Amino acid sequence: MNSLFTDIRVGWYLALRQVRRASKWTTTLIVFVMVLTFLDLVVVTGVLVGLIDGITNLYRTQETGDVILTALDNKNYIENSAQVAALIKGLPQVETVTERYSSGGTIEANYQESAGDLNTKTNETGASFVGIDPNTEQAFGKLAGYVKEGSYLSENDYDAVLLGSLYVDRYSFGKMPSLTPLENVYPGSKVRVTINGNVREMTVRGILVSTANSPIAQRIYMPADELRLLMGRTDNNVDEIAILLKPGADSGVFRDTLLRSGVGDVAKVQTFDEAIPNGVGEVKDTFAQIGNAIGSVGLVVASITIFIVIFINALTRRKFIGILKGIGVTGRAIEVSYVFQSLFYAVIGSGVGLLVLYGFLVPYVSAHPIVLPISAAIIVAPVLDTTVRIALIVIATVIAGYIPSRMIVRKNTLDSILGRN
Amino acid sequence: MIEAKNIIKTFKNGPIETQVLKGIDLIVNDGEFIAIMGRSGAGKSTLMYQMSLLDHPTSGAIYIDGKDATALTSHERSRLRLVTFGYVFQDYALLPELTALENVVVPLLMQGMSEKDAAARALRALQRVGLHERPGNLPSQLSGGEQQRVSIARAIAHEPTVLFADEPTANLDRESSDAIMEIFKELHGRGQTIIMVTHEDEYGTLANRIIRLDDGRIVSS
Numbered sequence: 001m002n003s004l005f006t007d008i009r010v011g012w013y014l015a016l017r018q019v020r021r022a023s024k025w026t027t028t029l030i031v032f033v034m035v036l037t038f039l040d041l042v043v044v045t046g047v048l049v050g051l052i053d054g055i056t057n058l059y060r061t062q063e064t065g066d067v068i069l070t071a072l073d074n075k076n077y078i079e080n081s082a083q084v085a086a087l088i089k090g091l092p093q094v095e096t097v098t099e100r101y102s103s104g105g106t107i108e109a110n111y112q113e114s115a116g117d118l119n120t121k122t123n124e125t126g127a128s129f130v131g132i133d134p135n136t137e138q139a140f141g142k143l144a145g146y147v148k149e150g151s152y153l154s155e156n157d158y159d160a161v162l163l164g165s166l167y168v169d170r171y172s173f174g175k176m177p178s179l180t181p182l183e184n185v186y187p188g189s190k191v192r193v194t195i196n197g198n199v200r201e202m203t204v205r206g207i208l209v210s211t212a213n214s215p216i217a218q219r220i221y222m223p224a225d226e227l228r229l230l231m232g233r234t235d236n237n238v239d240e241i242a243i244l245l246k247p248g249a250d251s252g253v254f255r256d257t258l259l260r261s262g263v264g265d266v267a268k269v270q271t272f273d274e275a276i277p278n279g280v281g282e283v284k285d286t287f288a289q290i291g292n293a294i295g296s297v298g299l300v301v302a303s304i305t306i307f308i309v310i311f312i313n314a315l316t317r318r319k320f321i322g323i324l325k326g327i328g329v330t331g332r333a334i335e336v337s338y339v340f341q342s343l344f345y346a347v348i349g350s351g352v353g354l355l356v357l358y359g360f361l362v363p364y365v366s367a368h369p370i371v372l373p374i375s376a377a378i379i380v381a382p383v384l385d386t387t388v389r390i391a392l393i394v395i396a397t398v399i400a401g402y403i404p405s406r407m408i409v410r411k412n413t414l415d416s417i418l419g420r421n
Numbered sequence: 422m423i424e425a426k427n428i429i430k431t432f433k434n435g436p437i438e439t440q441v442l443k444g445i446d447l448i449v450n451d452g453e454f455i456a457i458m459g460r461s462g463a464g465k466s467t468l469m470y471q472m473s474l475l476d477h478p479t480s481g482a483i484y485i486d487g488k489d490a491t492a493l494t495s496h497e498r499s500r501l502r503l504v505t506f507g508y509v510f511q512d513y514a515l516l517p518e519l520t521a522l523e524n525v526v527v528p529l530l531m532q533g534m535s536e537k538d539a540a541a542r543a544l545r546a547l548q549r550v551g552l553h554e555r556p557g558n559l560p561s562q563l564s565g566g567e568q569q570r571v572s573i574a575r576a577i578a579h580e581p582t583v584l585f586a587d588e589p590t591a592n593l594d595r596e597s598s599d600a601i602m603e604i605f606k607e608l609h610g611r612g613q614t615i616i617m618v619t620h621e622d623e624y625g626t627l628a629n630r631i632i633r634l635d636d637g638r639i640v641s642s
């Protein structure tokens with residue numbers, strides 16, 4: 001008879017009954033602590049990383065695509081835009097290409113009302129304008145999906161703009177340097193746009209709502225030809241060409257392909273990782289580390305909780321542990337029973353945590369991202385990471401259950417039976 | 422057969438040494454029912470702990486079927502206690518979250534028996550102490566006398582060579598005590614070796630030999 005096997009069998013027999021007949025309140029409380037530990041470990045990091053992933057993902061889907069071409073530092077536009085775009089569209093990895101004009105300028109609202117009414121003030125703010133082809137842009141980033149009020153630009157729209165949410169006071173997060181949100185603007189409101197000294201009255205067609213760090217929120221869209229005229233650009237050279245690749249195509253490889261075909265002479269070619277604002281990658285790593293640190297603290301707290309629970313349990317049952325040893329049950333079988341008990345807490349806690357995470361939190365937060373000023377956060381919880389974290393919880397709890405039970409089990413048998421020290 | 426040879430047990434409490442057993446020689450033959458008697462503090466329990474391998478004597482040796490048990494490893498001693506001995510403690514000592522049946526099952530499982538066999542055997546043991554109708558009761562749902570009967574069932578289920586009992590009726594009323602002693606008598610009748618500590622003369626007379634202890638020595642046997 002294998003004695004280890006017997007010890008495990010007896011340990012299991014004892015643990016099962018201890019857990020089953022333990023106070024429901026105690027069990028619920030411990031399991032609750034374990035669920036919180038699990039969520040602390042997985043969700044905190046997940047949200048922090050998700051926050052940054054949210055930002056970078058917005059840049060990729062809404063602005064840069066997988067690879068973005070912009071004007072060279074010493075140029076105002078991409079030379080030979082038409083040929084470059086044609087070349088790109090001919091490459092097999094390419095899914096969608098969008099060409100955009102972009103320019104700074106100012107936008108005014110409420111100027112008509114303020115002329116007759118002293119209580120209404122003219123609003124004016126600096127703005128970043130983008131000229132697009134509505135159909136191409138829709139194919140590229142599903143821009144129409146962000147229209148919260150009004151409607152999207154149609155093909156032959158003229159004198160119409162879509163305002164990013166940061167320009168509309170009821171969606172913005174307050175004033176920022178160089179950006180004062182416009183009050184009282186709705187679809188149909190008239191706005192006055194000034195670009196490169198050219199002034200034009202336009203109508204707000206729709207309002208695009210996304211999170212503050214989303215490029216959509218920070219831009220004002222109008223038909224490409226109209227912006228080109230306002231900018232005073234006489235040729236058809238654009239300011240940016242964003243490229244979405246087919247699934248599986250590597251953006252770095254594609255960038256190199258473009259550079260080899262000479263595109264680098266007329267444009268700055270960057271993958272989306274290179275184009276996203278400086279330091280975002282570092283911020284993401286930092287957040288992941290902060291998340292891990294917070295998670296580790298949770299793990300330590302949970303380990304201590306289990307340690308105390310098992311220690312007190314074993315201490316109050318010291319007499320029974322002594323009796324068991326007295327009648328010939330091995331110390332190891334008793335230790336195994338406590339390891340099983342802590343394992344039970346860890347497994348049930350992680351199991352409930354998993355259910356909460358994948359059954360509710362992840363789908364719910366993906367559908368309703370946590371909108372924070374810097375980004376809309378989703379929870380990034382890859383199954384592998386989660387598995388590793390569950391393994392950590394299990395290992396920590398098993399150790400936290402084993403040590404105190406061993407401390408009590410090692411005590412002299414007769415002393416335990418008689419309650420002596 | 423258990424033989425105690427010149428057992429001395431000394432307790433040290435800092436500089437103070439108390440000799441509780443002062444050279445005990447005792448042979449218990451198979452099938453005997455021994456009652457260890459004497460006033461409180463005489464060393465009865467201490468002697469029983471030495472003979473049942475729950476404690477180590479300061480000097481002297483315990484022979485079990487001719488083999489020196491003081492030379493065994495703690496694992497071997499534990500195994501002997503599991504297989505060869507049965508224990509009945511003064512305060513029943515049942516695990517509170519295990520039912521009557523489960524309390525009896527545990528040491529049987531520890532001997533490697535399957536759960537099914539162990540349960541069948543435990544039920545038979547409960548039958549012998551008259552508790553087979555309430556195997557599912559937790560200790561808290563049993564009276565003191567019933568709990569002590571469960572603890573006897575636990576001690577005899579594996580048919581030990583020797584049954585040790587340290588004042589098994591000390592916490593019980595008259596009626597329950599009589600029932601317990603009735604069980605001991607019946608067990609002895611079937612050939613069970615029993616070593617029992619008691620301070621009640623009436624129960625001592627059930628034994629076929631009374632060992633009287635006083636101040637750590639056997640004064641009559």
Ligand SMILES: Nc1ncnc2c1ncn2[C@@H]1O[C@H](COP(=O)(O)OP(=O)(O)O)[C@@H](O)[C@H]1O
Nearest residue numbers: 432434439441460461462463464465466467468
């Ligand atoms: N661990 C110990 N340390 C010191 N003295 C002890 C210890 N255990 C027992 N004694 C003493 O040994 C004597 C005998 O104890 P015990 O065998 O329990 O007596 P009995 O069972 O006959 O009443 C008592 O005086 C008791 O105080």
Ligand SMILES: [Mg+2]
Nearest residue numbers: 465466467587
């Ligand atoms: Mg005593």
